[in-house]
Amino acid sequence: MAAPPDDVLWARGLHYAYDGSPALQGVSIGVREGEILAVAGPRGSGKTTLLRCLSGQLLPLKGEVWFNSAPVHTLGRAARERLRLHRFGWIDSSPRLVPELTVWENAALPLLLHGSGYRAARSAAHAWLERLDVGDCASRPPSALLQAQRQRVAVARALVHSPTVLFADEPTAPLHQNDRAQVLRALSAAARSHGITVLLASHDFTLDQAARTADATGAALADRIVGLTDGRRARTPATGAVPAGSESAAACSLSV
Numbered sequence: 001m002a003a004p005p006d007d008v009l010w011a012r013g014l015h016y017a018y019d020g021s022p023a024l025q026g027v028s029i030g031v032r033e034g035e036i037l038a039v040a041g042p043r044g045s046g047k048t049t050l051l052r053c054l055s056g057q058l059l060p061l062k063g064e065v066w067f068n069s070a071p072v073h074t075l076g077r078a079a080r081e082r083l084r085l086h087r088f089g090w091i092d093s094s095p096r097l098v099p100e101l102t103v104w105e106n107a108a109l110p111l112l113l114h115g116s117g118y119r120a121a122r123s124a125a126h127a128w129l130e131r132l133d134v135g136d137c138a139s140r141p142p143s144a145l146l147q148a149q150r151q152r153v154a155v156a157r158a159l160v161h162s163p164t165v166l167f168a169d170e171p172t173a174p175l176h177q178n179d180r181a182q183v184l185r186a187l188s189a190a191a192r193s194h195g196i197t198v199l200l201a202s203h204d205f206t207l208d209q210a211a212r213t214a215d216a217t218g219a220a221l222a223d224r225i226v227g228l229t230d231g232r233r234a235r236t237p238a239t240g241a242v243p244a245g246s247e248s249a250a251a252c253s254l255s256v
């Protein structure tokens with residue numbers, strides 16, 4: 001089956017179950033190159049499982065996942081690991097920074113794992129930390145930072161190797177509301193400026209909406225919103241208000 005021409009990542013008919021309990025029940029989705037796509041839904045609706053299937057961390061029981069022309073669902077473990085290391089970035093609500101390393105060394109880790117030279121990795125890490133407004137923390141240990149700053153470092157680490165797709169699974173869940181909006185804005189602005197496609201899972205649609213409207217620069221957070229309920233695609237985001245004419249309307253007309 002041919003991928004839709006604008007989709008960098010797409011999936012059809014995904015099923016997944018944990019010990020026989022269904023978590024995904026026939027989910028299809030297409031992600032366009034360079035877009036920020038929010039996956040919204042209540043707790044337990046399958047957002048994390050979907051992101052894990054799309055990123056090759058989990059193999060679906062049924063269905064297909066394609067990244068460009070690569071059939072992720074049929075790749076072996078080593079090939080999926082390589083894909084994740086080189087082409088994908090991942091951030092979640094509890095990203096673990098290595099306490100023994102400085103902030104910049106943490107941010108540089110993906111490049112060092114890729115075999116980049118020390119100087120190049122350091123320079124790229126510093127640039128991303130500056131972009132995310134934590135450049136002045138670069139030489140400190142993670143323990144010296146506030147939680148919101150640590151989350152920005154985790155965003156820098158997820159973006160430092162310029163992944164094609166960033167998977168962000170509730171990346172701001174542990175933060176206070178103001179910090180959430182700021183971190184989300186920093187993440188989306190950084191991704192947009194580098195053409196990085198983002199899949200953002202959130203059970204808090206209203207938060208994402210607030211982050212968008214609070215962004216006076218107009219760097220809107222999500223281009224589209226896809227809803228999940230009980231492991232199935234929902235017609236609208238499952239929580240929060242649905243503003244007229246918003247991305248949710250676009251999500252309803254997805255051709256996936």
Ligand SMILES: Nc1ncnc2c1ncn2[C@@H]1O[C@H](COP(=O)(O)OP(=O)(O)OP(=O)(O)O)[C@@H](O)[C@H]1O
Nearest residue numbers: 018022023041042043044045046047048049050203
């Ligand atoms: N490791 C696991 N073992 C057993 N069941 C699991 C596991 N992970 C998730 N589940 C179950 O699968 C379903 C979907 O969970 P998932 O974490 O994908 O949803 P979610 O929308 O991301 O939820 P949350 O917002 O709470 O993270 C839920 O019923 C959940 O309890």
